[in-house]
Amino acid sequence: QTVLVLNGPNLNLLGTREPGIYGAQTLDGVRQLCEAACRQHGLALDFRQSNHEGQLVDWLQEAGAGEAGGKFAGTVLNAAAYTHTSVALRDAIKGAGVSVVELHISNVHAREEFRHHSYLSAVARGVMFGFGTAGYALAIAAVAGWATGEQK
Ligand code: DQA
Numbered sequence: 001q002t003v004l005v006l007n008g009p010n011l012n013l014l015g016t017r018e019p020g021i022y023g024a025q026t027l028d029g030v031r032q033l034c035e036a037a038c039r040q041h042g043l044a045l046d047f048r049q050s051n052h053e054g055q056l057v058d059w060l061q062e063a064g065a066g067e068a069g070g071k072f073a074g075t076v077l078n079a080a081a082y083t084h085t086s087v088a089l090r091d092a093i094k095g096a097g098v099s100v101v102e103l104h105i106s107n108v109h110a111r112e113e114f115r116h117h118s119y120l121s122a123v124a125r126g127v128m129f130g131f132g133t134a135g136y137a138l139a140i141a142a143v144a145g146w147a148t149g150e151q152k
Contacts, residue, residue: 001043001044001070001071001072001073001147002043002044002045002046002066002071002072002073003034003038003043003044003045003046003072003073003074003075003076003140003143003144004046004048004059004063004066004072004074004075004076005031005034005045005046005047005048005075005076005077005136005140006048006049006050006056006059006060006063006075006076006077006078006079007027007030007047007048007049007050007078007080008049008050008051008056008077008078008079008080008081008082008083009050009051009052009053009080009081009082010051010080010081011027011049011078011080012027012049012051014026014027014029014030014133015027015029021105021106021111022105022106022133023105023132023133025133027049029133030133030136031045031047033133033134033136033137034047034076034136034137034140035047036137037136037137037140037141038140041140041141041144041147042144043073043140043143043144043147046072053082053086053088053089054088056079056082056089056092057088057089057092060075060077060089060092060093060096060098061092061095061096063075063096063098064092064095064096064097064098065096067097067098067099068097073143073144073146073147074099074100074101074125074142074143074146074147075098075099075100075101075143076100076101076103076136076139076140076143077089077093077100077101077102077103077120077124078102078103078104078105079102079120083102083104083108083115083118083119083120084114084115084117084118084119085119086119086120087119089119089120090119090120090122090123093120093123093124094123099125099143099146100120100123100124100125101124101125101126101127101128101139101142101143102118102120102121102124102126102127102128102129103127103128103129103135103136103139104128104129104130104135105129105131105132105133105135106129106130107129107130108129108130109129109130110130125146126139126142128142
């Protein structure tokens with residue numbers, strides 16, 4: 001089975017974007033970390049990034065269908081700023097029946113007020129934030145637990 005990891009807007013700039021908040025690792029570094037985590041759990045990785053909300057909606061619909069067909073074990077979603085704005089992403093998760101770990105590199109609750117609200121948390125299966133890019137590996141471990149039935 002495959003873990004789908006979706007990254008939203010501006011995450012292509014990781015490494016140079018506000019390193020005091022997001023760290024020095026590039027998105028390619030995150031992809032490598034995810035690959036290692038998946039390998040450890042005997043899962044394959046499908047890792048994507050888009051700056052476009054509609055593209056993320058399309059991918060979430062694909063995730064729901066893939067899950068139903070047994071291809072995807074679950075989805076790790078860092079929707080970035082769309083977390084705080086997008087009813088469309090929430091509806092896609094709910095409508096397509098996607099098992100999602102909502103992920104943030106930073107501790108969004110220790111930041112500006114507008115980052116405290118997420119449209120996605122209520123439809124996510126779990127939420128992970130504040131562990132830096134290491135959170136991606138932790139989220140993949142959670143998805144691996146869903147796949148084996150060890151984790152609700
Ligand atoms: C983020 C947090 C969001 O508030 C922000 O808009 C991002 C990244 C994170 O990973 O910490 O772009 O999702």
